[in-house]
Amino acid sequence: MSDIELWKAEKHAPVSAGQFAILYGDFQSDIQFWPSDFQIDNYGNYAGHCWFKGTMFHAGNCPYVGPGSDLCRGDLFHIADPTFVSKLDDWLEVDWQTFDESIHRRVRVSVLDQLGSPTGREAWHYVLNLSGFSVGYPVIPDGVWTEDRVTKIENGQPITKDLSWLNTTNSNRKTK
Numbered sequence: 429m430s431d432i433e434l435w436k437a438e439k440h441a442p443v444s445a446g447q448f449a450i451l452y453g454d455f456q457s458d459i460q461f462w463p464s465d466f467q468i469d470n471y472g473n474y475a476g477h478c479w480f481k482g483t484m485f486h487a488g489n490c491p492y493v494g495p496g497s498d499l500c501r502g503d504l505f506h507i508a509d510p511t512f513v514s515k516l517d518d519w520l521e522v523d524w525q526t527f528d529e530s531i532h533r534r535v536r537v538s539v540l541d542q543l544g545s546p547t548g549r550e551a552w553h554y555v556l557n558l559s560g561f562s563v564g565y566p567v568i569p570d571g572v573w574t575e576d577r578v579t580k581i582e583n584g585q586p587i588t589k590d591l592s593w594l595n596t597t598n599s600n601r602k603t604k
Contacts, residue, residue: 448551452502453491471512478504479540485565492556500571
């Protein structure tokens with residue numbers, strides 16, 4: 429069964445307080461591009477970096493993740509108020525009525541460590557519905573979205589797989 433087939437099986441499962449979500453791109457703890465009236469601290473807290481499998485694409489001013497086997501980095505978010513996920517569903521245009529045509533899908537994935545081994549946790553994760561959308565977008569080869577890398581891509585500079593983070597811990601690694 430492919431990743432997408434597995435993801436379809438998770439259609440509209442309920443979210444509970446105490447679960448986790450993986451946030452990446454504009455929602456990472458070091459970027460936090462939330463609407464000005466949104467108070468993230470009311471919904472839970474960031475619990476550090478995490479990794480997951482997928483393919484990260486640079487699609488203009490934000491990344492999108494589709495199915496794949498690359499190791500991608502995001503932030504683990506501990507959910508205190510499940511309405512947070514409903515808000516993300518709305519922002520990311522998850523349409524439960526036309527799930528197969530939805531821009532994103534909310535799915536459960538294994539949370540991985542920085543070497544790609546399962547941590548034993550699962551988290552909600554938003555993936556792009558790849559109905560041809562990713563065609564022509566550059567792949568971010570190591571799945572790490574940072575503002576300096578966005579500038580490189582927009583200026584036509586190549587980005588390469590950066591494994592320097594393997595020598596650091598979550599507490600002392602900077603991504604800006």
